[in-house]
Amino acid sequence: MSDTSNPTGQEDFLAAYDEYSDAIFRFCLVKVSDREKALDITQETFTRAWDYQRKGSIIESWKPFLFRTAYNLIVDSYRKKKSSSLDAMEEDINFIPPDTATLTTEMKAEFSRVIKALDSLDDGFKEPITLRFVEGLSPSEIGAIMGVSENVISVRIHRGLEKLKVLLHAHDV
């Protein structure tokens, strides 16, 4: 996408928004458990990406750049406070977007169980698992986003999955 020719750069930018906004939003939402905050961070992520280009830098690959920016913004946001509980989030009818209206009741219940289990994980496990299995990023890409080595990410993914199994099993029981 970065090599698309357009004199103003806006096409690339808006195309990146069309392609990655859902993924960035999803990543933010799982992390901050607050739909409004996740929306704000998503918008801020893209605004900063534009500023970065505007000031003369070049974004070669949008996906890792956007996730890295969102991750940094989330860390900043987390330092302040995690504002709402998962229960409150689930009560918010908007948390499950209209697009999931076609899901069956069973699927919605499964969806809720996974979210709860994931939310119970420590951040060190939650992020790599979300990025790996929901967004399809490689361990090296996740490592670049979180500022740790690929090996560390692989270990966290493995351990995180083990913990997740236990948590989901506990929920089942």
Next chain:
Amino acid sequence: MNTQNDNNIENKLDTLKNVRLSVAEKTKQRAFLHEYAMHTPIAHKAHKTQNASPFSFLGSVLHPIPFAALSLILFVGVGTSYAAEGALPGNPLYPIKVSVNEEIRGVLSLGAESKANWELARAERRISEAAELEADGDLTEDTRLAIDAKVTKHTEAAQNFSEHIEIDKSVKLASIMSRVETTLAARDRIVLRSRPTRNAFEASLPSSIAASAFGEEDSSVALLSATAENADSDSEDESRVITNMQMQALPPVAAKNARQESSPILEAQVRGKLQALRERIHLAQKVVTRIEGNTSDESLLEIRELLIASEEQLRAGENAIAEGSFNEATLLFEQSLENILTLHKTISQIHNEMPREERPVKVLPTSVLPLHIQEIEFSDTLKSDAHDDEQR
């Protein structure tokens, strides 16, 4: 067994992919970002993609190039076609950009969704061109009408293509339709903004008549009329010029359609404009501080007045947003942007009149440069001067 469990968990995690922005949320955010990007453009010299080949997209196309398209490329010449990508209306290469490069790319777009998106991208290109021409003061009435017709044509084509999108892609269809709406709103504000919405007679009407003619709810119309009435009656021509200038800054949507006052897209666009304006004022403040010691008191006074006016309009616009008067906020932000543009032109003029060795900053002639280029020149100068100071 373990692998099966892992797969099971991965399948469970897969359900999270259903979490996404709603169409309404996406439309609003896109409108905000589109507006922000439009008013804080990238400097051409810093933007790599300007020089990217228009045929770079071919790398991702698997099927062979149609013979006719290939013939056109060869006939026109790859180099010419490449150079045409940065052309604006009026440039001899512009027809190649629009009638050759873009047509070929359209032919190579596969499927209704891809074709609809490309048509919308073409509409957005036309709007960006209008914005660029306007920044240079080169947007003539004929060009504006031609661009308006093209934007309409491309958005209609996008809507036609979208009718063929499969039913199971309803989310993508909704996304395209919201993008059509955003594009048309941007067209109304940017391409049509220089179209006078009222003639001189209407502009001179008292506010009570103007309000009844254009709708009581539209506070921006009342604001304009009040400005005209407050002007000194002895300087009627001057007040009319002021009113007409303000009318030009007023988007037709704002003047004609009071219902949009509550539109979430309009609100998102206004907020995008606000953020862009904050950026530009911040940069202008830095430039003014930098030249303070090297500029005459009279010139400095003029520059500061422009900056103060721009800051006041920004604050008034923020208040208008707080009160939900988005049309009024749009008008105020447009005026603020105009003042910032004048400020940069004034600074450039002053410095061009000074002997070269006395110039505190290096600027290019502004008459030929759009605002964003001037800004980069200023900011580059600030950086290089700071570097020189360090060296010393």
